[in-house]
Amino acid sequence: MSRDNDIRKVSIGGSCALRIMDGDWHGLWMEKMGYREGADLSKVLQVQLGVWTEEFNIKWFEKFNQVECYKGANGDYEHRYHYKWEGVPCRATLDAEFKMRGERYGLECKHTNERATMRKQLERYMPQLQLYLEISGVKAMYFANIFGNSRYEYVKVAKDDQYLEQMFVHLKEFWGYVERKEEPPQSMPHFSASIDQVPINDMVARDATSDNYFAVRAAEYISTMDAAKEHEAAKKDLKGMVGLDEREVYNDRLSIKRDVRGALRFKVKKGSRAE
Numbered sequence: 223m224s225r226d227n228d229i230r231k232v233s234i235g236g237s238c239a240l241r242i243m244d245g246d247w248h249g250l251w252m253e254k255m256g257y258r259e260g261a262d263l264s265k266v267l268q269v270q271l272g273v274w275t276e277e278f279n280i281k282w283f284e285k286f287n288q289v290e291c292y293k294g295a296n297g298d299y300e301h302r303y304h305y306k307w308e309g310v311p312c313r314a315t316l317d318a319e320f321k322m323r324g325e326r327y328g329l330e331c332k333h334t335n336e337r338a339t340m341r342k343q344l345e346r347y348m349p350q351l352q353l354y355l356e357i358s359g360v361k362a363m364y365f366a367n368i369f370g371n372s373r374y375e376y377v378k379v380a381k382d383d384q385y386l387e388q389m390f391v392h393l394k395e396f397w398g399y400v401e402r403k404e405e406p407p408q409s410m411p412h413f414s415a416s417i418d419q420v421p422i423n424d425m426v427a428r429d430a431t432s433d434n435y436f437a438v439r440a441a442e443y444i445s446t447m448d449a450a451k452e453h454e455a456a457k458k459d460l461k462g463m464v465g466l467d468e469r470e471v472y473n474d475r476l477s478i479k480r481d482v483r484g485a486l487r488f489k490v491k492k493g494s495r496a497e
Contacts, residue, residue, distance in 0.1 A: 231253070231254050231256065232254075232311060233304065233311040233312055233313045234310060234311065234312045234313070234353075234393055234396075234397065235312070235313045235314070235315065235353075236314060236315065236349075236350035236351075236353055236354060237350065238250060239349040239350055239353045239389065239393060240346070240347065240349050240350055242349075242392050242393055242396045242413075243349045243389065243392060243412070243413045243414075243415070244412055244413075245409070245410040245411050245412045245413065246410075247396055247399070247406040247407070247410045248405070248406055248407065248408050248409075248410070250396070251396070251399055251400060251405065251406050254400050255400070255403065268333075268334075271333050272331070272332060272333040275331075275333045275368060276317060276331045276333075277299070278368075279317075279331035279332075279333070279366050279368055280299055280317065280318045280329065280331060280366075282366075282368075282374060283318075283329060283331075283364065283366050283376060284320075287322075289320040289321075289322055290320060291318035291319060291320045291329060292319060292320065292321075294319075299317060299318040299319075300315055300316065300317065300318075301315070301316045301318070301319045301328070301358070302314070302315050302316075303316075303357045303358045303359075304357075305356075305357040307356065307357070307390065307393075308390070308394065309394075310390075310393055310394050310397045311397075312353060312356075312357055312393075313357065314353060314354040314357040314358050316328040316329065316330065316354055316358055316360070316363075317329050317330050317331045318331075319360065325361040326359070326360045326361060327360050327361055327362055327363070327364060327378075328354055328355075328358055328360040328362075328363045328364065329363070329364045329366060330347070330350070330351060330354065330363055330364070330365050330366070331366050331367075331368075332347065332365070332366070332367045332368070333367070333368045334367060334368070334369055334370075335369065335370055336369050336370025336371070336372065336373065337370075338367075338369055340367065340375050340377060343365070343367055344365065344377070344379070344417055344420075344422065345417055347365070348379075348385065348415070348417050348420065349389055349415075351363045351365060351379050352379075352381065352382060352385050352386050352389060352420075353389075355379070355380075355381040355386075356381065356386055362378050362379060362380050362381070363378075363379045364376055364377070364378055364379070365377050365378075365379050377422050377423050378422070378423050378424070379420065379421075379422055380420065380421035380422075380424070382419060382420040382421065384419055385415050385416075385417070385419070385420055388415040389413075389415060392413050416429075457488070460476075460478060460488075461478070461486050464478055464480065464486055468480070474491065475490065475491055476488065476489070476490055476491065477489045477491065
Protein backbone atom coordinates (compact mmCIF):
# COMPACT_ATOMS: atom_id res chain seq x y z
CA MET A 223 0.00 0.00 0.00
CA SER A 224 1.39 3.44 -0.95
CA ARG A 225 2.03 6.23 1.51
CA ASP A 226 -0.69 8.28 -0.24
CA ASN A 227 -3.22 5.52 0.41
CA ASP A 228 -2.14 5.36 4.05
CA ILE A 229 -2.69 9.12 4.41
CA ARG A 230 -6.10 8.90 2.76
CA LYS A 231 -7.20 6.30 5.27
CA VAL A 232 -6.32 8.41 8.29
CA SER A 233 -7.56 11.82 7.13
CA ILE A 234 -10.30 13.67 5.29
CA GLY A 235 -9.39 15.20 1.94
CA GLY A 236 -11.25 17.25 -0.62
CA SER A 237 -12.90 14.29 -2.36
CA CYS A 238 -13.87 12.89 1.05
CA ALA A 239 -15.60 16.16 1.92
CA LEU A 240 -17.57 15.93 -1.33
CA ARG A 241 -18.69 12.39 -0.51
CA ILE A 242 -19.60 13.24 3.07
CA MET A 243 -21.73 16.19 1.99
CA ASP A 244 -23.26 13.98 -0.71
CA GLY A 245 -24.30 11.38 1.87
CA ASP A 246 -21.87 8.61 0.83
CA TRP A 247 -20.82 7.88 4.41
CA HIS A 248 -21.00 4.11 4.40
CA GLY A 249 -18.88 3.60 1.29
CA LEU A 250 -16.27 6.10 2.46
CA TRP A 251 -16.18 4.53 5.94
CA MET A 252 -15.60 1.07 4.44
CA GLU A 253 -12.57 2.45 2.60
CA LYS A 254 -11.21 4.27 5.65
CA MET A 255 -11.48 1.10 7.71
CA GLY A 256 -9.74 -0.97 5.03
CA TYR A 257 -12.73 -3.20 4.37
CA ARG A 258 -12.63 -2.36 0.68
CA GLU A 259 -10.45 -0.48 -1.75
CA GLY A 260 -11.48 2.77 -3.36
CA ALA A 261 -13.01 2.71 -6.82
CA ASP A 262 -10.62 2.11 -9.72
CA LEU A 263 -10.79 5.32 -11.72
CA SER A 264 -8.04 4.42 -14.20
CA LYS A 265 -10.58 3.63 -16.94
CA VAL A 266 -13.10 6.37 -16.17
CA LEU A 267 -12.83 8.75 -19.14
CA GLN A 268 -14.07 11.87 -17.34
CA VAL A 269 -11.61 11.41 -14.49
CA GLN A 270 -8.62 10.61 -16.67
CA LEU A 271 -9.40 13.43 -19.08
CA GLY A 272 -9.24 15.80 -16.11
CA VAL A 273 -5.89 14.32 -15.09
CA TRP A 274 -4.40 14.71 -18.57
CA THR A 275 -5.71 18.25 -19.12
CA GLU A 276 -4.74 19.53 -15.66
CA GLU A 277 -1.31 20.85 -16.68
CA PHE A 278 -2.81 22.47 -19.79
CA ASN A 279 -5.43 24.09 -17.55
CA ILE A 280 -2.66 25.47 -15.32
CA LYS A 281 -0.70 26.81 -18.30
CA TRP A 282 -3.83 28.37 -19.79
CA PHE A 283 -4.59 30.07 -16.47
CA GLU A 284 -1.01 31.38 -16.26
CA LYS A 285 -1.27 32.79 -19.77
CA PHE A 286 -4.43 34.79 -19.15
CA ASN A 287 -3.46 36.04 -15.69
CA GLN A 288 0.24 36.69 -16.26
CA VAL A 289 1.23 34.65 -13.21
CA GLU A 290 3.58 31.72 -12.73
CA CYS A 291 2.56 28.67 -10.73
CA TYR A 292 5.49 27.28 -8.78
CA LYS A 293 6.46 23.67 -8.21
CA GLY A 294 5.73 21.89 -4.93
CA ALA A 295 7.90 19.68 -2.75
CA ASN A 296 7.45 16.71 -5.11
CA GLY A 297 8.75 18.61 -8.12
CA ASP A 298 5.30 19.00 -9.67
CA TYR A 299 2.64 21.68 -9.35
CA GLU A 300 0.79 19.98 -6.47
CA HIS A 301 1.03 21.45 -2.98
CA ARG A 302 -0.01 19.26 -0.05
CA TYR A 303 -1.06 20.30 3.43
CA HIS A 304 -2.09 18.42 6.58
CA TYR A 305 -4.00 19.96 9.44
CA LYS A 306 -5.97 18.82 12.50
CA TRP A 307 -9.20 20.75 12.41
CA GLU A 308 -10.57 20.61 15.97
CA GLY A 309 -9.23 17.08 16.27
CA VAL A 310 -10.28 15.93 12.82
CA PRO A 311 -7.24 15.11 10.62
CA CYS A 312 -7.66 16.82 7.25
CA ARG A 313 -5.54 17.22 4.15
CA ALA A 314 -5.50 19.40 1.06
CA THR A 315 -3.87 18.78 -2.30
CA LEU A 316 -3.91 21.97 -4.33
CA ASP A 317 -3.43 21.52 -8.07
CA ALA A 318 -1.18 24.57 -8.11
CA GLU A 319 -0.19 27.73 -6.25
CA PHE A 320 0.98 31.14 -7.35
CA LYS A 321 1.70 34.53 -5.84
CA MET A 322 0.04 37.78 -6.82
CA ARG A 323 0.87 41.11 -5.18
CA GLY A 324 2.73 39.23 -2.47
CA GLU A 325 -0.23 36.99 -1.51
CA ARG A 326 -0.49 33.20 -1.95
CA TYR A 327 -3.35 31.84 -4.04
CA GLY A 328 -4.41 28.29 -4.82
CA LEU A 329 -5.67 26.85 -8.10
CA GLU A 330 -8.12 23.99 -8.54
CA CYS A 331 -8.61 22.64 -12.08
CA LYS A 332 -11.56 20.71 -13.51
CA HIS A 333 -12.56 19.43 -16.95
CA THR A 334 -16.30 18.94 -17.35
CA ASN A 335 -18.89 18.65 -20.12
CA GLU A 336 -19.98 21.56 -22.29
CA ARG A 337 -23.51 21.59 -20.82
CA ALA A 338 -22.29 22.27 -17.29
CA THR A 339 -22.36 25.75 -15.78
CA MET A 340 -19.99 27.47 -13.40
CA ARG A 341 -22.80 27.75 -10.83
CA LYS A 342 -23.33 23.96 -10.89
CA GLN A 343 -19.59 23.33 -10.65
CA LEU A 344 -19.31 25.68 -7.67
CA GLU A 345 -22.22 24.01 -5.89
CA ARG A 346 -20.71 20.58 -6.47
CA TYR A 347 -17.11 21.37 -5.50
CA MET A 348 -17.56 24.05 -2.83
CA PRO A 349 -16.86 21.58 0.04
CA GLN A 350 -13.49 20.78 -1.53
CA LEU A 351 -12.65 24.44 -2.20
CA GLN A 352 -13.57 25.58 1.31
CA LEU A 353 -11.67 22.70 2.93
CA TYR A 354 -8.58 23.67 0.94
CA LEU A 355 -8.94 27.30 1.98
CA GLU A 356 -9.19 26.31 5.64
CA ILE A 357 -6.18 23.98 5.53
CA SER A 358 -3.72 25.67 3.16
CA GLY A 359 -4.00 29.24 4.37
CA VAL A 360 -4.05 30.69 0.83
CA LYS A 361 -5.82 34.02 0.42
CA ALA A 362 -8.30 32.60 -2.10
CA MET A 363 -8.80 29.62 -4.41
CA TYR A 364 -9.07 30.14 -8.14
CA PHE A 365 -11.42 27.56 -9.69
CA ALA A 366 -10.61 26.97 -13.36
CA ASN A 367 -12.89 24.86 -15.56
CA ILE A 368 -12.62 23.58 -19.11
CA PHE A 369 -16.15 23.00 -20.44
CA GLY A 370 -16.02 20.43 -23.23
CA ASN A 371 -13.51 21.65 -25.78
CA SER A 372 -14.64 25.21 -26.48
CA ARG A 373 -15.22 27.10 -23.23
CA TYR A 374 -12.88 28.07 -20.40
CA GLU A 375 -13.93 29.92 -17.25
CA TYR A 376 -12.39 30.63 -13.87
CA VAL A 377 -13.56 32.40 -10.72
CA LYS A 378 -11.97 33.46 -7.45
CA VAL A 379 -13.46 31.79 -4.35
CA ALA A 380 -12.92 33.28 -0.90
CA LYS A 381 -13.06 31.50 2.44
CA ASP A 382 -16.49 31.58 4.07
CA ASP A 383 -16.71 30.81 7.77
CA GLN A 384 -20.47 30.19 7.65
CA TYR A 385 -20.11 27.52 4.98
CA LEU A 386 -17.14 25.94 6.79
CA GLU A 387 -19.05 25.82 10.07
CA GLN A 388 -22.01 24.07 8.46
CA MET A 389 -19.76 21.61 6.64
CA PHE A 390 -17.54 20.82 9.63
CA VAL A 391 -20.51 19.54 11.64
CA HIS A 392 -20.86 16.70 9.12
CA LEU A 393 -17.13 16.06 8.72
CA LYS A 394 -16.72 15.73 12.48
CA GLU A 395 -19.75 13.47 12.82
CA PHE A 396 -18.46 11.20 10.07
CA TRP A 397 -14.98 11.05 11.58
CA GLY A 398 -16.55 9.97 14.87
CA TYR A 399 -17.71 6.78 13.18
CA VAL A 400 -14.15 6.16 11.97
CA GLU A 401 -12.63 6.73 15.40
CA ARG A 402 -15.19 4.52 17.14
CA LYS A 403 -14.93 1.90 14.36
CA GLU A 404 -18.69 2.09 14.28
CA GLU A 405 -20.49 1.43 11.00
CA PRO A 406 -22.55 4.45 9.87
CA PRO A 407 -26.05 4.11 8.41
CA GLN A 408 -26.23 2.62 4.91
CA SER A 409 -28.15 5.65 3.68
CA MET A 410 -27.46 9.25 4.60
CA PRO A 411 -29.09 12.39 3.19
CA HIS A 412 -27.41 14.85 0.89
CA PHE A 413 -26.30 17.80 3.00
CA SER A 414 -26.63 21.04 1.10
CA ALA A 415 -25.17 24.35 2.19
CA SER A 416 -25.97 27.54 0.30
CA ILE A 417 -23.14 29.13 -1.65
CA ASP A 418 -24.95 32.47 -2.03
CA GLN A 419 -23.02 34.10 0.83
CA VAL A 420 -19.65 32.77 -0.40
CA PRO A 421 -17.70 35.61 -2.05
CA ILE A 422 -17.15 34.65 -5.70
CA ASN A 423 -15.02 37.22 -7.51
CA ASP A 424 -15.52 39.35 -4.38
CA MET A 425 -19.31 39.34 -4.78
CA VAL A 426 -22.17 37.43 -3.16
CA ALA A 427 -25.57 36.29 -4.46
CA ARG A 428 -29.02 36.97 -3.01
CA ASP A 429 -32.15 34.84 -3.17
CA ALA A 430 -35.04 37.25 -3.80
CA THR A 431 -37.77 34.58 -3.74
CA SER A 432 -39.51 36.25 -0.76
CA ASP A 433 -39.27 39.75 -2.28
CA ASN A 434 -42.75 40.37 -3.68
CA TYR A 435 -41.83 43.42 -5.74
CA PHE A 436 -38.93 41.56 -7.36
CA ALA A 437 -41.30 38.67 -8.14
CA VAL A 438 -43.86 41.00 -9.78
CA ARG A 439 -41.30 42.79 -11.92
CA ALA A 440 -39.58 39.51 -12.85
CA ALA A 441 -42.93 38.07 -14.00
CA GLU A 442 -43.60 41.19 -16.09
CA TYR A 443 -40.12 40.98 -17.61
CA ILE A 444 -40.65 37.35 -18.61
CA SER A 445 -44.19 37.86 -19.89
CA THR A 446 -43.17 40.76 -22.17
CA MET A 447 -40.10 39.06 -23.68
CA ASP A 448 -41.93 37.75 -26.76
CA ALA A 449 -43.69 41.07 -27.29
CA ALA A 450 -40.34 42.89 -27.10
CA LYS A 451 -38.86 40.56 -29.72
CA GLU A 452 -41.85 41.15 -32.00
CA HIS A 453 -41.48 44.90 -31.46
CA GLU A 454 -37.81 44.87 -32.47
CA ALA A 455 -38.55 42.70 -35.52
CA ALA A 456 -41.33 45.08 -36.67
CA LYS A 457 -39.04 48.08 -36.13
CA LYS A 458 -36.29 46.50 -38.24
CA ASP A 459 -38.73 45.67 -41.04
CA LEU A 460 -40.21 49.17 -41.03
CA LYS A 461 -36.77 50.77 -41.22
CA GLY A 462 -36.05 48.61 -44.24
CA MET A 463 -39.14 50.03 -45.95
CA VAL A 464 -37.84 53.60 -45.85
CA GLY A 465 -35.91 54.44 -48.99
CA LEU A 466 -32.62 56.32 -48.89
CA ASP A 467 -34.26 59.19 -50.75
CA GLU A 468 -37.33 59.31 -48.48
CA ARG A 469 -37.49 61.83 -45.61
CA GLU A 470 -40.72 60.35 -44.19
CA VAL A 471 -42.93 57.30 -44.53
CA TYR A 472 -46.21 57.32 -42.62
CA ASN A 473 -49.81 56.22 -42.33
CA ASP A 474 -52.65 57.24 -40.05
CA ARG A 475 -51.01 55.58 -36.99
CA LEU A 476 -47.27 55.84 -37.37
CA SER A 477 -44.70 58.20 -38.83
CA ILE A 478 -41.06 57.37 -39.60
CA LYS A 479 -38.93 60.46 -40.26
CA ARG A 480 -35.29 60.81 -41.23
CA ASP A 481 -33.45 63.44 -39.15
CA VAL A 482 -30.66 65.71 -40.35
CA ARG A 483 -28.06 63.06 -39.45
CA GLY A 484 -29.87 60.41 -41.44
CA ALA A 485 -31.23 58.47 -38.43
CA LEU A 486 -34.80 57.22 -38.57
CA ARG A 487 -37.17 58.43 -35.85
CA PHE A 488 -40.47 56.72 -35.00
CA LYS A 489 -43.51 58.60 -33.76
CA VAL A 490 -46.81 56.97 -32.83
CA LYS A 491 -49.67 59.30 -33.68
CA LYS A 492 -52.09 60.44 -31.01
CA GLY A 493 -54.79 57.90 -30.20
CA SER A 494 -53.05 54.99 -31.95
CA ARG A 495 -52.00 53.14 -28.78
CA ALA A 496 -55.58 52.85 -27.55
CA GLU A 497 -56.91 51.52 -30.84
